[in-house]
Amino acid sequence: MFINNKELKKYIPIANMIAKTFGQNCEVVIHDLSVPQNSVIYAINNHVTGRKVGQSFDHLIKQVLLSKNFDGDYAANYKIVTESGKEIKSSTSLIKNSKGEIIGALCINYDLEPMKNIKEFLDDFMNIEQEKIEKDIEPFDNVIQIVDDLIDRIVSNSNVDNLKRKDKISLIKFMDEKGIFLIKGAIEKVANKLKISKVTVYSYLDEIRKD
Template structure:
């Protein structure tokens, strides 16, 4: 419905965050960013949860770009279940270059959301809670007691690529979930960086 309302330059993507490694479960007009079913999320941590705009479970009108560096106006809203747990995300990505011929409309569409300021404590608690749920979802499919070191490093690498460790307390949470120490997580991260 959203894509048909705004046309072929409007991409709509739905993520199932209970399966973070392949969270994209629906994409329409995916020529805008190239998102495909089965891919993982990209911008959720850095450009949504940690943005100064994140409030009331959504960010509207933040700027991203496609592989050609063309400007895209994006909005992301989290989806919670009846008990309040984050289960998914709805993302809308609109390619702006097609609007350049209509001056007034372009100026309106290219105005990015203003930074809102919920209380710092509420914002921090909400982001930490969401990150904890994503960490739990990433690890839930593994038998932690029998994971080999190499498998743990792969899990940590995935989390690092997705920006999980940018959130305060994430290293301790991951160490606890993987039954290891925070020093070990740091050593995994060092090894990942040396390997790259």
């Protein structure tokens, strides 16, 4: 395993400690947000959700950055459901470098399935709050900056001037799946970065969502 970012590499022992403390039902994942499309750089006990190195983030925007419970650079105790239907209790903390810049995220995913028959434990442990995700949310300034950085990094991996229509649609589809367009003003920012009009972005989104 090779990790470019030395500051993120420091979190591997912490991830291992958390996983060993809480056992095989506790998955810990480290993300490098400088490479959004392949942000997963480390995962332990990844049988819980099936996360693999090289995959992208899934819930960072929708259930962390846009959560009313997101405070102090972390969101705790939100629920996700795997493709196989398992309920997972998750918590995510953003990772900053020495300059205070957001560079990554550490995520804890705990498999609740084996505990469903332990009533007393569940009453205390399964404290999960769900929120309705709305479009065009007015997020905190630091959330706007994080999403702006993600847009920059997603688009900067491509030569915009040489992108074909299908390539632009592919980038917009990726950003739509990750919740980028839930942030107010994201349509305009993506349009500017891809050197197309807002109307074109809306047209691509309609095409993507119909498919």
